[in-house]
Amino acid sequence: MCASTSTIQTSNKLGVTPLLLEGTEPQRRRYLPEVAAGDALMAYALSEREAGSDIAAMRCRATATEEGGWALEGVKTWITSAGVARYLIVFAVTDPGAGSRSISAFVVHAEDPGLNYGEPERKMGLKGSVTREVYFDDCRIPADRLLGQRGRGLHLALGTLDHTRVSVGAQALGIAQGALDTAVSYVRERRQFGQALADFQGVQFMLADMAMRVESARQMVYAAAARSTARARDLTYFGAAAKCLASDAAMAVTTDAVQLLGGYGYTKDFPAERMMRDAKITQIHEGTHQIQRLVVARNLG
Numbered sequence: 001m002c003a004s005t006s007t008i009q010t011s012n013k014l015g016v017t018p019l020l021l022e023g024t025e026p027q028r029r030r031y032l033p034e035v036a037a038g039d040a041l042m043a044y045a046l047s048e049r050e051a052g053s054d055i056a057a058m059r060c061r062a063t064a065t066e067e068g069g070w071a072l073e074g075v076k077t078w079i080t081s082a083g084v085a086r087y088l089i090v091f092a093v094t095d096p097g098a099g100s101r102s103i104s105a106f107v108v109h110a111e112d113p114g115l116n117y118g119e120p121e122r123k124m125g126l127k128g129s130v131t132r133e134v135y136f137d138d139c140r141i142p143a144d145r146l147l148g149q150r151g152r153g154l155h156l157a158l159g160t161l162d163h164t165r166v167s168v169g170a171q172a173l174g175i176a177q178g179a180l181d182t183a184v185s186y187v188r189e190r191r192q193f194g195q196a197l198a199d200f201q202g203v204q205f206m207l208a209d210m211a212m213r214v215e216s217a218r219q220m221v222y223a224a225a226a227r228s229t230a231r232a233r234d235l236t237y238f239g240a241a242a243k244c245l246a247s248d249a250a251m252a253v254t255t256d257a258v259q260l261l262g263g264y265g266y267t268k269d270f271p272a273e274r275m276m277r278d279a280k281i282t283q284i285h286e287g288t289h290q291i292q293r294l295v296v297a298r299n300l301g
């Protein structure tokens with residue numbers, strides 16, 4: 001399982017989902033076929049340096065221009081596929097002081113004037129997926145790039161995350177399953193004290209816990225995926241719970257996999273250390289696991 005590849009796909013889904021949820025028919029026809037054909041990639045620009053978990057604190061501004069379009073000004077941070085994606089869904093403040101209706105969403109094209117990118121971030125993992133800052137310097141876009149209704153951006157951003165957190169849960173599940181498979185095959189081959197590691201009860205107990213974590217994550221992710229497809233009312237709860245449970249499972253299982261491979265687990269010659277580094281991001285991007293717990297707690301019946 002390659003976490004970089006799945007991140008490219010999940011961030012593309014972050015860009016596509018707002019169009020599916022609230023895009024106009026012309027907007028959907030304009031962008032979705034190109035993306036579905038694999039000819040264009042999308043990015044999702046929500047986070048800022050001072051607005052990560054607290055996205056409502058964003059400062060990036062979109063101001064209506066005399067020509068009837070919009071001018072974007074500000075900086076977005078941690079944007080997956082920035083500089084590679086042809087289209088970006090950008091969230092910006094259009095109505096300061098309007099509370100939950102202060103933010104709107106826009107489609108920005110890579111070739112729009114006033115759009116620039118920072119250097120690639122030097123990350124712990126996900127080395128095959130590029131992450132950059134995005135700079136908007138009087139970036140002018142036409143009126144038909146407003147996505148959904150003015151002032152619905154926060155609602156749209158959160159509604160999008162409900163669906164895409166399921167995908168991060170699936171990403172975490174894949175990493176965890178890969179780590180379990182790696183550990184099982186290693187302990188069956190590796191011999192110490194005259195027997196296979198797999199024959200030690202201490203190792204078996206670890207494997208059993210790892211397997212149960214992986215299977216719990218699978219069941220939760222599948223339950224959430226069904227709710228995403230059905231656009232069920234309890235998707236917010238299930239999306240957050242699936243991402244939280246699966247990402248915590250991935251972190252625990254990959255850490256145990258490194259342990260079971262001993263010194264070899266700590267080297268780049270075996271895949272476990274990469275899985276452990278990649279598992280960490282699933283507890284952070286698209287909302288940290290603390291934030292998922294807040295969402296779960298707020299959605300208890």
Ligand SMILES: Cc1cc2nc3c(=O)[nH]c(=O)nc-3n(C[C@H](O)[C@H](O)[C@H](O)COP(=O)(O)OP(=O)(O)OC[C@H]3O[C@@H](n4cnc5c(N)ncnc54)[C@H](O)[C@@H]3O)c2cc1C
Nearest residue numbers: 044045046047052053078079080284285286287288290291
């Ligand atoms: C590799 C990578 C790719 C990313 N891709 C994208 C992308 O494509 N688009 C995009 O918009 N963003 C992206 N992000 C941003 C990501 O979603 C944020 O990093 C994440 O939401 C956390 O925000 P922050 O980094 O500002 O941390 P902070 O919000 O500063 O949080 C720091 C710590 O404080 C905790 N914390 C904060 N608030 C609370 C609270 N109320 N209760 C308890 N604990 C709290 C957090 O859980 C965390 O542990 C990406 C990030 C990374 C690292």
